[in-house]
Amino acid sequence: MTRLLTTRALAAPAAVALVLALGACGSRTDAGxxxxxxxxxxxxxxxxxxxxxxxxxxxxLSGTMAISEQTVRDALDLAAEEINAGGGVLGKQxxxxxxxxxxxxxxxxxxxxxxxxxDCVAAVFGGWTSSSRKAMLPVFESNDALLFYPVQYEGLExxxxxxxxxxxxxxxxxxxxxxxxxxxxxxxxxxxxxxxFPRTANKEIVAWAEANGVEIVGEEYAPLGHTDFATxxxxxxxxxxxxxxxxxxxxxxxxxFKEYKNVGLTADTLPVVSVSIAEEEVGGIGIENxxxxxxxxxxxxxxESPENEKFVAAFKAKYGDDRVTSDPMEAAYTSLYLWKGMxxxxxxxxxxxxxxxxxxxxxxxxxxxxxxxxDNHHIAKTALIGKIGPDGLIYTEWSSDGPIEPxxxxxxxDWAEGLS
Amino acid sequence: xxxxxxxxxxxxxxGSVLLLAALGLALTFGQMGVINMAHGEFMMAxxxxxxxxxxxxxxxxxxxxxxxxxxxxxxxxLGLLLEVALISRMYKRPLDTLLVxxxxxxxxxxxxxxxxxxxxxxxxxxxxxxxxxxxxxxxIPKTRxxxxxxxxxxxxxxxxxxxxxxLGRRIRATVQNRDLAETSGISTRxxxxxxxxxxxxxxxxxxxxxxxxxxxxxxxxxxxxxDAFLVVVVGGIGQLKGAVIAAIGLGLLQAGIEYxxxxxxxxxxxxxxxxxxxxxxxQGLVSVRTRSLA
Numbered sequence: 159m160t161r162l163l164t165t166r167a168l169a170a171p172a173a174v175a176l177v178l179a180l181g182a183c184g185s186r187t188d189a190g191x192x193x194x195x196x197x198x199x200x201x202x203x204x205x206x207x208x209x210x211x212x213x214x215x216x217x218x219l220s221g222t223m224a225i226s227e228q229t230v231r232d233a234l235d236l237a238a239e240e241i242n243a244g245g246g247v248l249g250k251q252x253x254x255x256x257x258x259x260x261x262x263x264x265x266x267x268x269x270x271x272x273x274x275x276x277d278c279v280a281a282v283f284g285g286w287t288s289s290s291r292k293a294m295l296p297v298f299e300s301n302d303a304l305l306f307y308p309v310q311y312e313g314l315e316x317x318x319x320x321x322x323x324x325x326x327x328x329x330x331x332x333x334x335x336x337x338x339x340x341x342x343x344x345x346x347x348x349x350x351x352x353x354x355f356p357r358t359a360n361k362e363i364v365a366w367a368e369a370n371g372v373e374i375v376g377e378e379y380a381p382l383g384h385t386d387f388a389t390x391x392x393x394x395x396x397x398x399x400x401x402x403x404x405x406x407x408x409x410x411x412x413x414x415f416k417e418y419k420n421v422g423l424t425a426d427t428l429p430v431v432s433v434s435i436a437e438e439e440v441g442g443i444g445i446e447n448x449x450x451x452x453x454x455x456x457x458x459x460x461x462e463s464p465e466n467e468k469f470v471a472a473f474k475a476k477y478g479d480d481r482v483t484s485d486p487m488e489a490a491y492t493s494l495y496l497w498k499g500m501x502x503x504x505x506x507x508x509x510x511x512x513x514x515x516x517x518x519x520x521x522x523x524x525x526x527x528x529x530x531x532x533d534n535h536h537i538a539k540t541a542l543i544g545k546i547g548p549d550g551l552i553y554t555e556w557s558s559d560g561p562i563e564p565x566x567x568x569x570x571x572d573w574a575e576g577l578s
Numbered sequence: 579x580x581x582x583x584x585x586x587x588x589x590x591x592x593g594s595v596l597l598l599a600a601l602g603l604a605l606t607f608g609q610m611g612v613i614n615m616a617h618g619e620f621m622m623a624x625x626x627x628x629x630x631x632x633x634x635x636x637x638x639x640x641x642x643x644x645x646x647x648x649x650x651x652x653x654x655x656l657g658l659l660l661e662v663a664l665i666s667r668m669y670k671r672p673l674d675t676l677l678v679x680x681x682x683x684x685x686x687x688x689x690x691x692x693x694x695x696x697x698x699x700x701x702x703x704x705x706x707x708x709x710x711x712x713x714x715x716x717x718i719p720k721t722r723x724x725x726x727x728x729x730x731x732x733x734x735x736x737x738x739x740x741x742x743x744x745l746g747r748r749i750r751a752t753v754q755n756r757d758l759a760e761t762s763g764i765s766t767r768x769x770x771x772x773x774x775x776x777x778x779x780x781x782x783x784x785x786x787x788x789x790x791x792x793x794x795x796x797x798x799x800x801x802x803x804x805d806a807f808l809v810v811v812v813g814g815i816g817q818l819k820g821a822v823i824a825a826i827g828l829g830l831l832q833a834g835i836e837y838x839x840x841x842x843x844x845x846x847x848x849x850x851x852x853x854x855x856x857x858x859x860x861q862g863l864v865s866v867r868t869r870s871l872a
Contacts, residue, residue: 222797225696352842380841385792385801386595388588388722389836396581409801412698412793420719422710442698442793 202302203278206507211250213238213497214257214273216284216294221261222408226486227286229438230308231256233487234283236476237494247498248505255279263293270294274303280507281306281497283490288312288354295320302509306497308490310433310455312358313566314577316534318513323493323528324486325456326536326566331359333541334431334454335366335403337556343401343429345375347394349414350405352379359405359433362568362577369573375399384410387417394428395421404432411435415447425450431543436484440550451546455485456539457525458552466524482551483524492523496530496537528561536564584716585837586830591722593829594729595791597822598784599802600809601732604821605777606657607810609753610770612665613672615679617806618799619686620656620778624649624785625794626694628701639704645786646728653782654775656686661774666767683799690796701789721790728787732780737818739776749773812852814862823863828852 205212215234217227238252246252255277257269266285273279274297281304285291288311298305298319305320313327338346348363350356360377367374376397378390391414394402406414411434418430431452437459440448459470459482469491473483496519501507504515517532529538538561544552568574599621606612628645635641660682668674707724710717740746748769751759760766785798792798809828813820828848836844856862 225795228696378840381845383801384841386592386832388591389585389833390841392581392584392588393837409698409793409795409797413791416703416721416791417719420708420710420721421717438697442700442795444700444702446702 202509203275204280204507205278206250206280209250210253211247211507212253212255212277212279214255214270214277214279214282214284216257216259216266216269216273216282218261218286218290219258223259223261223286226438227259227261227284229484229487230284230286230490232477232481233473233483233491234494236473237491239476240472241494241498247501248507259284259290261287263287263289266290267293267297270297270303270305271301274298274301280304280501281512283308283493283497285309286486291315291320304497304509304512306490306493308493309486310489312355313362313568314358316536316566318535319509320535321493321496321516321530322536322564322566323489323496325539325541326564327359327362328565328568328571329456329539329541329562330433330454331362332366333558333562334433334543335363335372337452337454337543338401338403338429338431339370339372340556341401344371345373345398345400347376347378347397347399347402348374348405349376349378349380349390349394349402351384351407351410352381353407355407356405360403362574363403365573365577366571380406380410380414382407382410385413387414390414391417391421391423395423399428402428402430404430405434406432407434411439412443412447415443415451419447425452435546436486437482437550437552438484440546440552445546445548445550448546449548452555453544453546453552455542455544455552457483457485457488457523458542458544458554459483460551460553461525461542463524463526465522469524485525488524492521492525492528495521495523496528500530526561531564534564534566536566538563580716581837583714584718585833587713587716587718587722588837589830589833590826591726591829592833593826594722594726595788596805596809596829597729597825598725598732598787599781600806600813600821600825601729601736601818602653602777602780602784603806603810604813604818605736605780606774607807608813608815608817608821609749609777610773611672611815612669612774613676613679614657614660614665614778615676615803616660616683616686616799617778617781618801618803619683619690620653620781620799621785621788621802622686622690622796622798623656624653624782625701625789625798626690626699626785627652627782628786628789629694629699629794632701637704638702639706642704642707642786646783649782649786650779651782653785654779657778657781658771658775660778661771665774666770669770687796687799694796696796698793698795701794703790707790725787725790728783732783733818733822736776736780740818745769745772808852812855812862814864817864820862820864 217231218224238254242251259266273282283306285307286309291307307320308323310324310330348360364374429452433454435453470483499519500512500516504511516530520527520529526540540561541558542554543556545555547553603617606614627649631645632641664678707720710719748764752766752769756766809821809825813824832844832848835847
C-alpha cells in the first residue's frame with residue numbers, strides 16, 4: 159500500500175513536469191487570431207506632416223526564433239541607418255519602432271496590430287516563420303497596411319498587403335532540384351522537418367519529379383527538435399539515392415549532418431542540397447561535418463558585386479568582423495530599399511499609391527538587381543546553388559540565367575496543376 | 579539482415595543516449611523524488627564545457643577526455659548549488675520544486691545565450707572517433723560505440739558505488755527509509771547533497787558525450803528532458819536497473835517503429851505504449867520495496 163502511495167505522490171508532479179517540458183520544446187503551429195477588423199483603409203493614422211516618418215520592425219528577439227531573426231533585425235537597422243544618412247525617404251528621416259514577436263504567431267499578430275493602429279507606422283518589416291506570416295496576414299489585410307516579409311518560403315500565397323522579398327518556390331526549390339538533375343542525379347531522397355514548409359516543398363518536388371523522370375526513392379520527416387537520425391540515415395543509405403534534398407530546420411541539421419558523416423557518407427559520394435542552411439548556421443553544424451555540401455539560396459556573402467562588397471563591409475563595420483551575412487538578412491536589407499523606391503516612385507506614403515507604383519520598382523541589391531512584380535508582390539531574383547567552403551562561407555557553384563520571375567502558385571508549370 | 583543489425587544497433591545506441599541523459603535523473607528523481615526540470619540544462623552546461631575546453635586544448639581527443647571529467651564537476655557543482663540554495667528549502671513540496679527548477683532552467687538557458695551567443699557552437703570530434711567500424715557487415719559509427727561504452731561505464735560505476743561504498747549505502751538507506759536512516763546516525767542532508775552532486779555530474783558527462791551526436795546550443799537540454807523523465811518513470815522509481823532496462827527498451831522500440839513507419843509516428847506510438855504500460859504497471863518496471871511512510 160505504501161508503495162503505491164509513494165508512486166502516486168510522485169506521478170502527479172511528474173505528469174506536470176512532462177507537460178511543462180513538452181510545452182517548452184515544442185513550437186506552436188496554430189496560426190493565431192486574426193486582428194479585429196473594424197478598421198478599413200480610410201482610417202490610416204500615418205502622420206506624414208513632420209520631418210520624419212515612422213516604420214515598424216517586427217522580429218522575434220526572444221524565444222526559439224531569436225537566433226535567426228535578430229540577424230534580420232541587424233540588417234534592417236543597417237539599411238535604415240544608411241537611408242537616413244542619405245537624406246531619408248522623400249526628405250523625411252526614418253523613425254524606427256521596434257517590436258519583439260517573441261517567436262509566437264499570436265504575438266506577431268498583436269504587435270502588428272499595435273504598430274499599425276497605435277504607432278501609426280507607414281510600413282512593417284519582419285516575420286520569419288510561415289506561421290507568423292499567416293497570423294499577420296489578416297491583420298494587414300483588414301487594416302490595409304503593408305508588410306515586407308524577408309524570408310524564403312513555400313509559395314502558394316499572395317496578398318496585396320504583403321511584399322515577399324525572399325524566394326518563392328520557383329526561385330529556390332526548383333532550381334535546387336533542377337541543378338541536381340543537370341548533374342545527372344536521378345534518384346532523390348527527401349528529408350525534412352515535420353511542418354508546413356518541408357511538406358509543401360516536398361509535395362511540389364514530387365510533382366516536379368514525376369514530370370521530369372526523376373525518381374523519389376524516399377521521403378522522411380523528423381519532428382522539430384528531433385535529435386537522433388540513425389534510422390533516417392539508415393533508410394537513406396539503403397534507398398539507393400544519388401542525392402539528398404534537405405528541408406530540415408534548425409538544430410536537427412546538426413544531428414543529421416553529424417550522423418551523415420559518422421556513417422561515412424560524404425558530399426562526393428552522396429551530395430545534400432539544403433535550403434535552410436545559410437552562413438550563420440554553418441559554424442554551429444561544424445564546418446568539418448558539412449564542407450562540400452550544397453545549398454540553394456539567392457545570396458551568399460561571397461557574391462562578387464560592388465553592392466555586396468559595400469553591404470558586407472558596412473555590416474562588419476557596424477556589428478563586428480566575426481559576423482557573416484546571409485540570404486534572409488540581405489533580403490531584409492533589400493526590402494527597406496525597395497519600399498523606399500516604391501514610395502519615391504509613388505511620391506506618397508499611402509498604401510494604395512504604393513501598391514499602384516510597386517510594379518517594376520527595382521534595386522541594385524547585394525545579390526544583384528531585383529525587380530518587384532506588381533501582380534503577386536514577389537520579386538524577381540537570381541537563383542544560386544552554392545558549395546560550403548572550408549572557411550565556412552558558401553561559394554556560388556551554379557547560377558540561373560539572370561533573375562527568375564516569381565511564380566508563387568507555379569502557374570507556369572504544367573506538372574504543378576492541382577497543387578494547393 | 580543488414581537492416582535488422584543496423585536497426586538493432588540504432589536502437590541500442592539511442593537507448594544508450596537516453597540512458598546517459600536519464601541516469602542522473604534516476605538518482606535525483608528516482609532516489610530522492612526531486613523533480614529537477616533543470617536537469618537538461620546541466621547537460622547543456624556539460625556540452626558548453628566541452629566547447630570551452632576545446633578552446634583551451636587544441637587536440638580534440640585529449641580535450642574530449644578532459645571535458646568528461648570537467649563536465650562532471652561543472653554539472654555536479656551546478657547541481658550542488660541548486661540543491662543547497664533552493665531545493666533543500668522545499669523537500670516535500672514537489673510542485674514547488676518543479677516550478678522553481680523550471681525557472682532555473684530558463685535562467686540557465688538565457689545565461690548560456692548571453693555568454694556564448696544564440697547560435698549553436700561546434701565541438702570537433704576527435705579523429706579516432708570519426709568514421710565507422712564494420713560489425714556483422716554493417717558500418718557502425720565510432721561515436722555511437724563510444725557513447726554506448728560510456729553509458730555502460732557510467733552504469734557500472736554508479737551501481738558499484740551504490741552497492742559497495744559507504745556513500746552508496748547511505749544513499750540506499752535514505753531512499754528506503756529516511757527516518758530510520760536518520761535514527762541510525764546518517765546525515766540525510768549530507769547524503770541528499772552528495773546524491774544531487776552525483777546525479778547532476780552524470781548529466782554533465784551526458785552533455786559532453788552528446789556533443790558527438792547533436793547540436794550544442796542553449797536549448798540542448800529541452801531536447802532530452804522529456805525522454806529522460808520518461809525513462810525514469812517507465813523504469814520505476816528508486817532503482818538504476820529499471821532505468822537501464824527502460825532506456826534500452828524505449829531505444830529499441832523507437833528505432834524499430836521508426837524504421838517501419840516514420841519518425842513522427844514512432845514518437846506517438848512510443849508515447850501510447852508508455853501510457854498503456856503505466857496503466858498496467860503505474861510503479862514502473864522495477865520498484866523498491868520500502869517500509870517508509872513517505
